[in-house]
Amino acid sequence: MLFFILTTIGKFLTKDEERDRALMARIKARDATALSELYDNYNRLLFGVILSILKKREEAEDTLQEVFTNIWQKAEQFDLERGTVYTWIVSLTRNKSIDRLRSKVYKEQKKQSTSLDDEDVFHPLYSDESDPLENTILTERAKIVRDALNKISEKQRKVLQVAYFNGMSQSEISEEYDIPLGTVKTRMRDGMLKLRELLAKDIEL
Amino acid sequence: MSNENNKFTELCAGHVLNALSESEEQEFQQLLTQANTDQIQLLNEMRAAAAELATLNSAETPSPSVKQQIMQIAEASSQKKPTNAPVHKMTWYRLAAAAAVLFVLTSIGLVLYSTGLQEEVQNNEALISQQQSTIERLETEVKRKEELLTILEARDVDLVMMDGLAEMSPNGYGKVVWDKQGGNALLQVANIPSVPIDKDYQLWFIVNGQPISAGVFAVNDPGIDNFFKIEQLQSSASEGAFAITMEPKGGAPQPTGDMYLLGNM
Numbered sequence: 001m002l003f004f005i006l007t008t009i010g011k012f013l014t015k016d017e018e019r020d021r022a023l024m025a026r027i028k029a030r031d032a033t034a035l036s037e038l039y040d041n042y043n044r045l046l047f048g049v050i051l052s053i054l055k056k057r058e059e060a061e062d063t064l065q066e067v068f069t070n071i072w073q074k075a076e077q078f079d080l081e082r083g084t085v086y087t088w089i090v091s092l093t094r095n096k097s098i099d100r101l102r103s104k105v106y107k108e109q110k111k112q113s114t115s116l117d118d119e120d121v122f123h124p125l126y127s128d129e130s131d132p133l134e135n136t137i138l139t140e141r142a143k144i145v146r147d148a149l150n151k152i153s154e155k156q157r158k159v160l161q162v163a164y165f166n167g168m169s170q171s172e173i174s175e176e177y178d179i180p181l182g183t184v185k186t187r188m189r190d191g192m193l194k195l196r197e198l199l200a201k202d203i204e205l
Numbered sequence: 206m207s208n209e210n211n212k213f214t215e216l217c218a219g220h221v222l223n224a225l226s227e228s229e230e231q232e233f234q235q236l237l238t239q240a241n242t243d244q245i246q247l248l249n250e251m252r253a254a255a256a257e258l259a260t261l262n263s264a265e266t267p268s269p270s271v272k273q274q275i276m277q278i279a280e281a282s283s284q285k286k287p288t289n290a291p292v293h294k295m296t297w298y299r300l301a302a303a304a305a306v307l308f309v310l311t312s313i314g315l316v317l318y319s320t321g322l323q324e325e326v327q328n329n330e331a332l333i334s335q336q337q338s339t340i341e342r343l344e345t346e347v348k349r350k351e352e353l354l355t356i357l358e359a360r361d362v363d364l365v366m367m368d369g370l371a372e373m374s375p376n377g378y379g380k381v382v383w384d385k386q387g388g389n390a391l392l393q394v395a396n397i398p399s400v401p402i403d404k405d406y407q408l409w410f411i412v413n414g415q416p417i418s419a420g421v422f423a424v425n426d427p428g429i430d431n432f433f434k435i436e437q438l439q440s441s442a443s444e445g446a447f448a449i450t451m452e453p454k455g456g457a458p459q460p461t462g463d464m465y466l467l468g469n470m
Contacts, residue, residue, distance in 0.1 A: 032279040039272055048262035061271045068275045072282070083253050090256040091221075098223040142260035149261075163222040164258045170224045185215055192218035196254040 016137050020085035027075045035072050038089075043068075045138065046093045053097040053167035063100055067093050094167075101167050148198035156191030159184055212236070213244050221248070221255040352434050356391040359384035365447050367468030369396065379466040381408075381447050383438065390419070390435040397465050399425050400451060407452040408435060409460055412445035419447075421456040445470050 020041075026034030046067060050060040070092060078088050149157050162168045162176075170188065174181040216233040219225040225233060240248070356362070362384050369377020376396040383390040392408060400406055400423045409416040417440075422433045449466040 030283045032276060032283045035279050036272070036276060039275060043272065044264035044266055045259060045262065047267045048265045049259050051265050052262055057267075060265075061267050064267055065271050065275055069278055072275075072279045083249050083256075087253045087256040090259045091252060094223055094259075138260050141257060145257045145260055160222065160258070163224040164255065165262065167223065169226060170219055170229075171226060173224070185219065188222065188224060189215040189218040192221065192251050192254065193214070196250050199254050199257060200250075 016086065017084050021080070024075060024078055024085050027072060028078075032072075035068065038071070039068055042086075042089060046089065049090065049093050050097045052165045053094070053101055059100065060097075063093075063096050067096050070096070098167050102169075144199065148195055151198055152191055152194050156187045156194065159187040160191045160195065163188065210244070213240065214247065217244075217248050217251055221251045349432075349434065352389075353391050353432055356382055356384050356387070356389050356434070359387055361386060363470060365468050365470050367394075367447055367449065367466040369466055370464055373463050374398065374465045377466050379447075379449060379468065381435075381468070385440070388437055388439040390438045392422070392433040392435050393430055394424060394433075394449070394466065395427070395430045397424055397427055397449070399427055403454050404451050404462075405454050405456055406449050406465070407456045407460070409448045409450065410438065410440065410445055411448060412440060412442045416448070416460050418456060418458070421452070443470070 020038070023034045023038045023041075027038065043064065047060060047064050050063045050067075051057065054060045054063060067089075071089065078085065082088070149160070152160070158177075159173060162173055163170070168176065170184045171181060173179065174184045179187075213233075213236050216225065216229060216236065219229065220233050236244075237248070362382050365381040365383065367377075367379030367381070369375050369379075374397045378395045379397075380393040381390050382393075394406075397406070405421040405423050407421045408419040410419045411417070419438050420433070420435045422431075424431050446467065446469045448460070448464055448468075450460045450464045451462040452460070453462075
């Protein structure tokens with residue numbers, strides 16, 4: 001099914017992926033200009049991802065720098081068999097963001113500043129802006145994903161959204177929304193299975 | 206879907222959304238080590254689907270300094286590796302270490318080689334020395350035989366046969382081949398006793414009742430024929446006798462000891 005997702009989200013994805021793989025090959029060969037190009041392609045998307053989780057620009061910029069330094073230093077670890085360059089970079093970005101979010105230092109800082117529950121905190125979920133991303137291919141992909149999410153039950157969708165865009169763990173979601181932990185897990189599992197299925201189905205259409 | 210597979214799927218969904226607790230993440234990583242192909246595929250597909258969610262984020266622009274810092278780091282390390290080929294630069298200390306190792310190995314090799322050569326040389330020297338003494342012994346023998354042969358080859362020689370005396374050497378045998386012209390003689394003796402360490406045999410030429418010393422010799426192996434060259438035995442006498450007596454070491458002016466052999470011309 002991955003094949004369908006990749007080759008079919010695909011009519012949009014292929015062109016980007018070809019470009020990204022060529023960039024990764026150059027990065028592995030220590031071509032710094034390739035890293036510069038990769039940065040130009042993804043920095044706004046990734047910065048949005050990081051900021052939605054960490055909320056603070058300074059922390060988010062530090063994390064973005066860490067992500068691209070990692071891409072440069074660990075390019076050899078990128079494995080084509082496991083997925084696209086896009087998936088690798090986004091997963092890496094989220095891992096770094098979540099690691100920082102859950103670090104003791106960050107939690108201490110958070111206590112002393114704003115609360116996530118405050119209304120004025122930078123708190124973007126997914127965007128309904130007309131052109132959130134300058135890349136038209138990414139914009140098309142966003143439309144497909146949005147459509148897919150709309151086909152998932154609201155309860156499942158909400159769990160996926162707060163987990164993904166706010167970086168909340170299952171137990172945090174359980175506490176925050178007063179939902180039994182087991183139910184959170186079930187909704188997350190069923191929601192992800194459905195999303196995976198829908199993205200593949202959309203492609204087949 | 207089996208319970209085990211159900212567990213994997215549930216943890217997998219939490220994993221791709223980074224929503225597991227630490228212990229659950231460890232549990233998932235443990236399951237992943239034994240995961241089958243379908244489970245790996247499920248993970249890759251869920252990860253790809255989750256990553257697509259990122260496209261829904263509102264894009265934000267970071268400060269330009271972020272890229273500058275990233276590029277500084279990249280370019281700095283890029284300059285350290287100017288080529289793609291894995292060239293291993295030899296620094297001076299590595300070169301020195303390599304040279305030292307090479308030197309030590311070469312030295313050990315040379316010492317072993319030299320020790321081997323030394324042993325071989327010593328063995329060869331011993332062999333040469335042994336062969337040299339053999340050659341010297343043979344040369345002496347040849348020289349002595351040549352001298353004896355020279356006496357035998359003389360055209361005019363007198364042959365004097367000596368017999369053992371009944372008391373001292375009943376089976377004794379002696380022969381003198383005398384080259385009067387050359388003044389040399391060949392003495393052959395057999396079956397006379399070995400001389401004690403403080404004694405010698407002495408050959409006497411007796412002419413007109415007067416003994417003249419013709420030389421001293423020792424017999425150490427009575428079982429074989431012993432040959433001796435007698436030098437400066439000059440006389441014009443046509444008659445006389447030869448006798449052998451045992452005398453003090455180095456001989457005596459006149460015969461004093463027992464007579465062992467006697468023969469007339």
